[in-house]
Amino acid sequence: MAKVVFDHWLHRSQFTCRVCHVDLGFLMKKGETRMKAADNMKGYYCGACHNGEKHGFDPPVFKACSIPPAPDEMPRCDRCHSYGKDIKRKYEFAKFTEKMPKASLGNGIDWEKAETSGLINLKDNVPGTPLIKRLMPVQKDFSLESKGSWMGDILFSHKKHAKWNGCELCHPDIFLGVSRGATKYNMFQIYEGEYCGVCHLNVAFPLRDCMRCHVKPVK
Amino acid sequence: MKHLILAMAVLFAFVSLAFAEGGVKKRKPLPYEFGSVVIGNFSGSAGLSPVVFDHWIHRSKYTCRVCHVDIGFGMSAGSTKIRAADNGKGFYCGTCHNGKSKYENKIIFEACSGKDSHKCGICHSMGRNPLREQAFAKFAENLPKERLGNGINWQLAEEKGLISPINYLEGISIKRNAMSVQKDFSLEAKNEGMPSIIFSHSKHTVWNGCELCHPDIFLGVKKGATKYSMIDLFQGKYCGVCHNKVAFPQTDCQRCHVGSVEK
Numbered sequence: 001m002a003k004v005v006f007d008h009w010l011h012r013s014q015f016t017c018r019v020c021h022v023d024l025g026f027l028m029k030k031g032e033t034r035m036k037a038a039d040n041m042k043g044y045y046c047g048a049c050h051n052g053e054k055h056g057f058d059p060p061v062f063k064a065c066s067i068p069p070a071p072d073e074m075p076r077c078d079r080c081h082s083y084g085k086d087i088k089r090k091y092e093f094a095k096f097t098e099k100m101p102k103a104s105l106g107n108g109i110d111w112e113k114a115e116t117s118g119l120i121n122l123k124d125n126v127p128g129t130p131l132i133k134r135l136m137p138v139q140k141d142f143s144l145e146s147k148g149s150w151m152g153d154i155l156f157s158h159k160k161h162a163k164w165n166g167c168e169l170c171h172p173d174i175f176l177g178v179s180r181g182a183t184k185y186n187m188f189q190i191y192e193g194e195y196c197g198v199c200h201l202n203v204a205f206p207l208r209d210c211m212r213c214h215v216k217p218v219k
Numbered sequence: 220m221k222h223l224i225l226a227m228a229v230l231f232a233f234v235s236l237a238f239a240e241g242g243v244k245k246r247k248p249l250p251y252e253f254g255s256v257v258i259g260n261f262s263g264s265a266g267l268s269p270v271v272f273d274h275w276i277h278r279s280k281y282t283c284r285v286c287h288v289d290i291g292f293g294m295s296a297g298s299t300k301i302r303a304a305d306n307g308k309g310f311y312c313g314t315c316h317n318g319k320s321k322y323e324n325k326i327i328f329e330a331c332s333g334k335d336s337h338k339c340g341i342c343h344s345m346g347r348n349p350l351r352e353q354a355f356a357k358f359a360e361n362l363p364k365e366r367l368g369n370g371i372n373w374q375l376a377e378e379k380g381l382i383s384p385i386n387y388l389e390g391i392s393i394k395r396n397a398m399s400v401q402k403d404f405s406l407e408a409k410n411e412g413m414p415s416i417i418f419s420h421s422k423h424t425v426w427n428g429c430e431l432c433h434p435d436i437f438l439g440v441k442k443g444a445t446k447y448s449m450i451d452l453f454q455g456k457y458c459g460v461c462h463n464k465v466a467f468p469q470t471d472c473q474r475c476h477v478g479s480v481e482k
Contacts (some may be wrong), residue, residue, distance in 0.1 A: 013260060021244070022247070022367075022470060023366050023367070025246070025248075025249065027244055027246060028243065028244040032246075035248075039249070041287075042352075042356070044249055044250075063346070106480030125366075126366075127365055128364070129365075129366050129370070130364055130365060130366060130372075132366070132473060133473060133474075134473045134477065135413065135473070136413070136472055136473055136476060137367060138412075138413055139410070139412055139415065140411070140412060149256075167470075168470035168471075168472060169473050170245075171470075172241070172247045172449070172469065173241065173243070173244045173452040173468075174241060174243060174244060174451065176241040176451060176453055177241075177449075178410060178413075178449050179409070179448075179449075181408060182450065183241055185242065189242060193243070194242035194243055195242050196242075198242075198243060198244060
């Protein structure tokens with residue numbers, strides 16, 4: 001079986017990050033979750049949605065993993081186990097994202113704008129599980145002082161983050177404290193994939209988009 | 220000497236960095252794994268695998284209070300330091316797992332008797348019990364669903380009578396008149412804009428009585444007498460003694476922070 005190629009762009013156009021990384025428990029680094037075909041077949045991980053049921057999609061969401069796969073099921077395996085294979089994809093990136101607002105770096109898409117302008121409409125619960133009963137009020141934006149004199153301060157927007165992540169994708173695992181200043185970190189750690197770097201290295205806009213966070217004028 | 224101090228300071232900085240909490244996402248246990256405790260204080264020296272204790276099966280039948288107060292189990296893995304001999308004498312697991320006590324007219328298997336070595340693996344099962352998962356799926360099938368933890372809304376399951384946890388063990392528990400359940404109260408959140416918490420005594424006492432939490436975990440029985448923060452909770456103290464490991468996890472923010480926003 002070839003390795004699985006998972007596309008964030010397709011999934012994040014339909015679901016919040018929170019659904020998969022909190023409710024379903026996908027970890028944040030490749031290979032870390034160690035899911036097995038059997039897990040998917042039991043309805044965990046990919047199998048929570050990829051179970052051949054509709055979940056508001058038409059046609060229904062294809063089923064992930066069968067052991068052993070029947071010969072006629074093999075093309076379905078290839079939909080995910082596609083690494084190094086020349087597979088015709090159902091959704092092509094260029095076509096799918098044609099009308100999305102553009103941004104530099106990353107996917108070349110301004111995901112935030114795509115969401116606020118209603119081009120994408122994110123689902124925030126796993127099919128078959130209860131919705132979050134009440135939403136927490138979004139905490140205020142705040143600024144973080146930059147450590148280098150050549151850099152403007154950071155403006156962190158809770159509002160922009162909470163839409164995708166709720167509170168619980170980041171707190172308490174990634175940022176233990178919920179009081180400002182309680183968690184100490186630096187750019188080195190972020191570059192190593194910790195703190196903001198958990199997402200802003202691989203999936204959310206990359207770290208070299210410096211001015212997107214360091215938005216305040218240099219003092 | 221100066222070099223030594225400097226070297227030690229650098230070493231300390233690296234060590235504290237390495238052990239600093241946070242920064243990355245932790246693994247979320249699957250529903251059937253949530254609340255599993257691996258106990259291996261003495262298993263290795265007896266040539267056995269560590270014990271895997273499943274909370275879900277026990278909490279579907281008994282209150283938390285019975286085991287953590289009347290029997291005296293600690294609240295973190297390995298803290299009770301249970302020995303086979305203790306179980307054999309009728310302490311800890313051996314309180315019920317004695318080959319005589321019954322649950323729903325079925326005899327509960329005897330723990331650590333040494334008589335029947337193939338039975339050891341029922342508990343000393345680390346890494347080799349595929350049936351646990353199946354048993355859980357069957358059990359959870361018809362219970363009300365919840366997003367996190369075991370994926371079960373235990374509170375609702377109890378309220379609806381789908382489970383009726385036993386709160387009294389003959390010869391172990393003491394029967395006294397029940398205390399009147401204290402009123403629910405609200406706790407003000409420390410961060411501006413965060414909804415305050417509504418703490419429900421009635422929801423907690425079903426499982427815990429008064430004495431699982433007071434006085435050990437919450438010394439004071441007066442509101443405001445015990446001071447704690449979310450950091451303490453995240454580190455497994457106060458509410459975090461249960462909530463994260465066995466009771467619904469703290470990432471279910473809105474389940475406690477239900478009050479109106481403090482102005």
